[in-house]
Amino acid sequence: FFNPISCQQEMASKHKMGYKCRIAGVMLLLLTSIAALVAVAVIQDTWRLIGKCLCNNIFFLPSSSKENETGIVTETLNCKVDGESHITKRGGVTMAGFRKCMDIVTKTIPPTKHNSTRLFLGATAGMRLLQMKDAQRANNVLVKLRQYLSSLPFMFQNASVITGQEEGLYGWITVNYLMGNLVEKNVWNAYVRPQGAKTVGSMDLGGASTQIAFAVQDDLKGADYLRVKLYGYPYNVYTHSFLCYGKNEAGKLQSSNPKNITNPCYPKGFNTTRKASSIFESQCTKKPQNYDPNQELTFFGGGDSDSCGKVVKSIFDFKTCSSSQCSFNGVEQPPVTGDFLAYAGFFYTAVALQLNGTSNINHFNTSVRNFCHKNWATLNAQKNVKYIETHCYAGHYVFTLLADGYKFDTDTWKNINFLQQKTNIGWSLGYMLSMSNMIPSEVKKIPPLSNPVFAGLIFLFSALTIMTARESLAIERPGNCCNSARGSENPTVACAKMPGLDVNNQMCYYSG
Numbered sequence: 001f002f003n004p005i006s007c008q009q010e011m012a013s014k015h016k017m018g019y020k021c022r023i024a025g026v027m028l029l030l031l032t033s034i035a036a037l038v039a040v041a042v043i044q045d046t047w048r049l050i051g052k053c054l055c056n057n058i059f060f061l062p063s064s065s066k067e068n069e070t071g072i073v074t075e076t077l078n079c080k081v082d083g084e085s086h087i088t089k090r091g092g093v094t095m096a097g098f099r100k101c102m103d104i105v106t107k108t109i110p111p112t113k114h115n116s117t118r119l120f121l122g123a124t125a126g127m128r129l130l131q132m133k134d135a136q137r138a139n140n141v142l143v144k145l146r147q148y149l150s151s152l153p154f155m156f157q158n159a160s161v162i163t164g165q166e167e168g169l170y171g172w173i174t175v176n177y178l179m180g181n182l183v184e185k186n187v188w189n190a191y192v193r194p195q196g197a198k199t200v201g202s203m204d205l206g207g208a209s210t211q212i213a214f215a216v217q218d219d220l221k222g223a224d225y226l227r228v229k230l231y232g233y234p235y236n237v238y239t240h241s242f243l244c245y246g247k248n249e250a251g252k253l254q255s256s257n258p259k260n261i262t263n264p265c266y267p268k269g270f271n272t273t274r275k276a277s278s279i280f281e282s283q284c285t286k287k288p289q290n291y292d293p294n295q296e297l298t299f300f301g302g303g304d305s306d307s308c309g310k311v312v313k314s315i316f317d318f319k320t321c322s323s324s325q326c327s328f329n330g331v332e333q334p335p336v337t338g339d340f341l342a343y344a345g346f347f348y349t350a351v352a353l354q355l356n357g358t359s360n361i362n363h364f365n366t367s368v369r370n371f372c373h374k375n376w377a378t379l380n381a382q383k384n385v386k387y388i389e390t391h392c393y394a395g396h397y398v399f400t401l402l403a404d405g406y407k408f409d410t411d412t413w414k415n416i417n418f419l420q421q422k423t424n425i426g427w428s429l430g431y432m433l434s435m436s437n438m439i440p441s442e443v444k445k446i447p448p449l450s451n452p453v454f455a456g457l458i459f460l461f462s463a464l465t466i467m468t469a470r471e472s473l474a475i476e477r478p479g480n481c482c483n484s485a486r487g488s489e490n491p492t493v494a495c496a497k498m499p500g501l502d503v504n505n506q507m508c509y510y511s512g
Contacts, residue, residue, distance in 0.1 A: 077108055095148045102152060114153040121145060121159035122431050124167050125208035125243060131161060132283045162431065164241025168211035169226055172202040172237055173430030175341045183231045199235065201338060203406070203416075204427065205345030205398070207248040208284075211427075212327075212406055213239035216334055224332065230433070240331055244284035245401070247345045247394055252279045253315040265308040265393035266301030269376035272389070273298045305372035305392065312396045318404055328405045336406060339415045343425040349398045350418035352391040361403065361413040368395035 079101035109117055123142075131138040142159055149156045162170070176182050181197045201214030216225065216238045224240045244250070266272070277293035279285055302308075316328045323332035342350075350356060353367040372392035379388050402408045408416060419425075 077105065079104055095144070098145070098148060102149075106153070109154075115155065117154045119149060119152065119154040119156045120432070120435055121149060122428065123159070123161045124427065125164065125206055125241075125246060127161045128164065128243060129208055129249075129283050157435075162427075164209055164211065164243055165224070165226065165239055166431075167209070167427045168202070168204070168213040168239035168241050169228065169237055170427040170430030170434060171204045171211055171343075171425075172199075172213035172215075172239065173228070173230065173433055174425055174427065175200060175202040175343070175430075177429065177433060178425065179341075182233075198338060201336065201340035203340055203342040203346055203402075205342075205349075205401075206246045207345075208246040209241050209243045209249075210245050210247075210345075210401065211239065211241045212333075213237055214336065214338065214340065216337075220334060222332065228434075238334055240327070240333065242329070242331075244282075247349075247397060249282060249284040250312075250315060250397060251390065251393060252282050252285050261297070261299060262302045263299045264302035264304040264311060265372070265396065266299060266303070266389055267372075267374060267376040267379055267392065268301050268303035270301035270379075270389050271298060301376060301389070303372065303375060303392075305369045305396075308372060308392055309396045309400070312393065312400050313404065316400065316405060325407070327407065333406070336408060336412055336415075339417065341425070342402075342416050342418050345394070346398055347418050349391070349394045352385075352388070353395055356418060358414060358417050361408070361410050364413070365399055368392070368399055371395055 106114070127138060127141070130141070138161070142161070145159045146156070149159060173182075176199045179200060181199050199215045201212070203213075204211045214237070215235050218234075218236050220236060220238070224238055226237050226239055228235050228237060244253070273296050275293065276291065276295040276297055279297070280287045280291060281293065317330065318328050320326070320330040321332075322330065325333060325335065327333040350359075350364075353364070353371055355364060355367055359367075372395070376389070379385075382388060402413070402416070
């Protein structure tokens with residue numbers, strides 16, 4: 001004999017299992033088709049490009065490529081312009097340097113994109129010094145530049161002199177953008193803020209100024225704190241720029257006493273003659289009494305590391321401070337925290353000392369001292385090394401600026417990375433990203449699907465819909481069970497109403 005209830009449960013279980021398997025298979029096919037449709041949409045999403053030009057760096061910005069109102073930028077072209085090539089001694093302006101670069105830019109950008117390519121120009125410390133010295137001359141330079149750039153087939157936006165504080169902030173944005181701390185692509189090819197990402201500090205050493213910038217707590221406020229929103233996320237950034245404390249201008253400060261004819265920072269055996277105007281015509285130096293711009297000054301190398309260090313320290317004011325902590329010259333600065341990227345003059349000085357990447361403070365100091373003790377005959381044997389006679393001074397300057405100025409100690413010095421990446425690190429990329437916040441995102445142009453692809457997708461979804469409908473109706477009714485059982489050889493088949501079941505839910509069982 002067969003237990004009818006057992007028979008019922010076994011048959012129901014087998015039927016239920018088969019039903020689940022078929023439904024799972026259909027759902028898998030359905031999800032696969034949806035993924036295929038999404039992939040097609042992503043592949044067909046193309047963006048138009050717009051470009052921006054900074055006077056020595058050319059970038060392209062996808063006009064639609066914005067994440068939370070901040071552009072996604074890649075460097076396509078880099079063209080250097082000699083800063084002195086377009087400013088004559090009489091205050092005139094020549095566009096020779098700009099024309100050379102802009103000709104390259106014009107050929108690089110497709111002609112169909114010219115009238116939609118936005119063009120910006122930003123000038124930094126060199127122009128800030130010129131504004132201090134001769135405001136009319138500086139304005140004349142900007143007017144001529146605007147006239148020239150307006151004549152190009154692009155959407156010229158503006159040519160301006162950015163502040164030192166802005167330069168520091170833009171450098172910080174550049175560093176963190178290139179390191180992937182602000183935005184990254186996820187598996188869905190979308191730009192998102194990296195999970196748990198921390199920003200790094202930025203230190204830039206140019207010829208006329210130096211900048212430091214790093215993120216701080218939100219509650220810190222003051223003239224040197226800037227709040228910026230990038231990719232929808234807010235940051236509070238401390239940033240300060242020291243005009244006249246770039247490597248070149250600071251070198252004039254330490255050479256500004258005509259009595260110091262023996263320069264301890266130059267190597268022994270080296271001498272050089274310079275006109276007084278090359279030192280004292282700068283806004284960063286004070287002219288001596290009876291100043292004669294044509295007077296020739298001869299400097300002899302002393303090769304004395306300790307004396308060089310003292311001369312370098314003398315151009316800083318480490319005593320004046322009205323806050324809890326200052327860097328130098330009475331400028332407030334919170335304690336440095338986290339990792340820092342030191343680039344431009346910092347990086348080149350580290351390379352000259354055969355240092356790259358990270359180091360400890362004692363190793364850096366020892367490398368400076370060892371270099372300063374080399375005589376000119378030894379150094380001059382190293383061919384194709386530019387400005388090698390200035391590397392002793394540069395090493396002491398960088399060490400003093402970081403250790404005594406920015407207050408990096410034995411522990412925090414290890415967090416400094418002297419690095420130059422494939423994409424040039426500097427303020428201009430950050431400037432462009434900041435400017436992109438003011439450029440409206442263009443509507444993405446998605447071309448229609450081709451007829452074969454569209455027909456294929458319609459057929460696929462129609463087939464899946466039919467399959468899903470059939471599977472949902474494929475549950476065997478009791479009558480079917482009984483009818484099929486009646487066709488078997490021996491068993492007595494009966495269809496009965498089982499207790500506790502719906503009156504319409506008839507099940508079959510065997511008796512014998």
